[in-house]
Amino acid sequence: MDILFPQNPMGLPVAKAMTSEDGECVEWKYNLVLDGPAEVWLLGLEHTMRVVLRDQLILTRAALRKCKYQREQWINDWPGQLGITSSKIQWTSDCTRTLCRCEIMKEKKPLKKLRKKQNQILATLQMMSRKEISKILRAKVNALCVIEIHSRDTVDRMYKMGCMNVTAFEWFSQLKFYWDREREDCYIKQTNTNSIYTYEYIGNSGRLVITPLTDRCYITLTTALHLFRGGSPQGPAGTGKTETVKDLGRALARWVVVTNCSDGLDYKSMAKCFAAQSGCWGCFDEFNRINIEVLSVVAQQILAVLLALSLFQKRFIFEGNDIKLDPNCGIFITMNPGYAGRTELPDNLKSMFRPIAMCVPDSLIIAENTLFSDGFTAYKINAKKVFTLYQLAMQQLSKQEHYDFGLRSMVALLRYAGIKRRAYPNLPEQEMVILAMRDMNVARLTAKDVPLFDGIMQDIFPDVEIPTLDYDMLETAITAEMRLAGLQPVKAALHKVIQTYETKNSRHSSILLGDTNTAKSVSWRMLAATLTRLNREKQPGFEVVHTFPMNPKALTLGELYGEYNLATGEWKDGVLSSIMRTTCQDDSPDMKWIIFDGPVDAIWIENLNSVMDDNKLLTLVNSERISMPAQVTLLIETLDLAVASPATVSRNGMVYNDYKDWGWWPYVNSWLDTIESPEYREM
Structure with a gap:
């Protein structure tokens, strides 16, 4: 959460609104002057945040009761966090009323009606997610989709299990949100436990x-x-x-x-x-x-x-x-x-x-919900196909240390499919899913596993042609940069640079893997130079790239992450913490790549786990926390992952460079290009 700090006529800073990371802004009724001891006005900020959110929740609930099923305007008007809470309060109230009716009528029909109502709400949300909407609104709609799908599934489960009153365990075990009319406050029940809603502003973080x-x-x-x-x-x-x-x-x-x-x-x-x-x-x-x-x-x-x-x-x-x-x-x-x-x-x-x-984890349910909230119509069929692909890949492909077909990899694929659906709205849904499957998985496969993977894809999508995307502009720029560096723009080189580009777009932490002389360094250097060139040519969607390479094994843990001086007790920053502090504070849109070129082991890389997952947070020994913005990404270049734990492998996108794809001719041709005598060159 950020606070907006303009100045009042006396020149003192005042707080007048709070904003979340995604840009959502909640304005305050009155300004809070930030004067005097910091601990006093910080407590004032905290108190004001809670009061404002509570007042807004009362208004959000009142607005929801008026609009029933057609919720487009309501979602747009109110903060996402309060929208979800109001929906949960409304759902708890509806379910309690319906279960009481079931008990009086001695039949399950009221639950069927409630399920129909939930489906109407979901139809509205899915229709919204298919439209061209702002980033903030999309975050709200996606989070509400997730919550409302669970609400519908719970009603469905209660109907099938024959729950007829509020004491049924299926209902008793749910996280239920109630509104206390006397205290004008929200509280939460689950089984025998009671919790209060603490009105901390979380923002539009997805659910x-x-x-x-x-x-x-x-x-x-x-x-x-x-x-x-x-x-x-x-x-x-x-x-x-x-x-x-x-x-x-x-x-x-x-x-x-x-x-x-x-x-x-x-x-x-x-x-x-x-x-x-x-x-x-x-x-x-x-x-x-x-x-x-x-x-x-x-x-x-x-x-x-x-x-x-x-x-x-x-x-x-x-x-x-x-x-x-x-x-x-x-x-x-x-x-x-x-x-x-x-x-x-x-x-x-x-x-x-x-x-x-x-x-x-229940991967199939997660796949269905993710595709539904991204506006896919045939979300159940496509989710089943993605789930089946990952199951078959685990069973049939060779066992490699860098292969991961778990939940993290699947969720990254589904998010990427949603991005592709918005980028190419005219492509059929199945082609979109195939595209995401190829882009997210082929880069990590060894040469002998690629035909096997293609075979599995053809079995799952028997009559669908794999679409090809237009990378002409990117390929032309890569070729020009490689010629400039005296390298050979062979097909394998272009292919790997584009795979690195796609992997970096879908994951904020990636690993370039392969034996010596498989052009790992060339891949990221050429990609950085290409993106910078396209930015200079004023092509939209490309930014200048700054790289910060280091060898993590040349440093001790203290030199890498920072340590206390045992004699004086002073904190001294390490190489990585210093680089991250500088790059993460830079608000410019330029891309910053932090590159680790060296062997991966559990000693140094495990400390980066919270940076590589969705937290994007480096925790230092002195309890300091450095948050990583979208323009800063990690790239690890290494020989193998023999001693890396599954926790590290699952958090990263992978690009595997196989020596069989390259051979030795590119080296020979690059050397021949340096020979001035044409006769000698053509021998």
């Missing part, structure tokens, strides 16, 4: 697709908070552990601070996190990477917070300081058991967290 696994995780986490415990989702990489915690936070209007844990964290750094998070939720990603010696002290710190919560204290002593305690705070940890560099948690720490296993 997670809610599947049966997500519902089970919500029940565990809300019950953990009710019992004054922490929550601990556990499972392999890419199953939605961190995202589920963040999404529950968004639903309850809590600010979730994600910290990427590393073995460099000590108990003092952790104490800063717990002390700072007395009013929000702390999610400690890959918690079992912290050293076992530090974990035993951390257990005592967490115990102090949870004990104070269970005693309903307003203030408590933490690490020798008397600090305020907000009863809405929560501590969550996520873990990948069994990966390299992970430790087993001590028993006294385990007992403070309620575990939930998240092993197999």
Whole structure:
């Protein structure tokens, strides 16, 4: 959240509105003068934010009750976060009323009517998502689609299971939003737990697709908070552990601070996190990477917070300081058991967290919802085909360290398909999905797996021709840059540069993989030069590229990420933290590529996990957090991923350079071009 700070006639800064990352702006009724001690006006800002959002929620609810099914104007007029909350309050009210009717009438017909109403709402939302709409409105529509699909599916499930009253477990276990008319306030119930809506402005951050696994995780986490415990989702990489915690936070209007844990964290750094998070939720990603010696002290710190919560204290002593305690705070940890560099948690720490296993995500439901919210008509068929492709690819293609056909890869493909649908609205939907499948997967395949993958594609889409996109302008510019550098613009070279371009467009972190002499460095250098050339030629959609290459293995962890001077206690920035601080503060539209050229191992790359996933956040040992904007991307150039964990592989787009595609003729021809004698050259 950002605050707008103009100046009043006396020259003092005033806060008059708040804006989210995507540009949504919520104006305040009155201005807040930012004068005096910082801690006083910061508390004033927080209080004003909550008051404004509560007043706006009352108005949003009133507007929703008037418009019933036709919600286009309503979605446009009100903030996205409050729109979702109002929809959930309305749905809870409708379901409660319908279940009471079912009990009186002794039949399920009212649930059928409610399902019809939900389908009408979804039809309106899907119609909106197919139109040319602004970025902010699209974010609102997509998030509402996800929520309303889950609402419809829940009603459908209750109808099939024969739920006839409000005590049925299927209804009892749902996250239900109620409006207290006496207090004019929103509260949330799930099973036996009660939570209040805390009116933290989250903005238009998209919502997670809610599947049966997500519902089970919500029940565990809300019950953990009710019992004054922490929550601990556990499972392999890419199953939605961190995202589920963040999404529950968004639903309850809590600010979730994600910290990427590393073995460099000590108990003092952790104490800063717990002390700072007395009013929000702390999610400690890959918690079992912290050293076992530090974990035993951390257990005592967490115990102090949870004990104070269970005693309903307003203030408590933490690490020798008397600090305020907000009863809405929560501590969550996520873990990948069994990966390299992970430790087993001590028993006294385990007992403070309620575990939930998240092993197999409901990928098909997620695929259907994602395609629906992007305006695809035949979303069920296309989702089934994408899901089948990934299942067959896992079973039939060769086993490579850099292959990942998990949930993260599938979601990236589906988002990319949505972007292509908007870019080429006249193409049939199936061709769009094929295009996304090829662009997102062929780049990572070895030479012998490409024919196998093409065969699977033809089996899934038997009568559909694979469309070809027009890359003429890009190919011409690449050829010119390669000639300028004295290189050979062979077909394989053009192909790999375009694959790198498409991969970088779809993922903000990519890995260029391949043996020595497979033109990995040439690929990214030529792409950077090509994009800069097209920008100079005033072609729309291309920006100047600045590159920041480094060899991570030539530096220690402290030199790379920064460290404390043990003698003086001063913080000294590392190479990466210094580069990221500079590039992330630069607001210009120029692209900045941070390039890691060297072997990948679990020691240095695991600290980048929160940068490479959707959080886009570098967490330093001194508790500082550097957020990465859209114009900054990561590119890792390496020989192999033999010692990289699945957590790293699943977070990156892959471009595999196979020596078989290149051969040695390009080297010979480039050398011959330097020979001046024509007779010698043509021998």
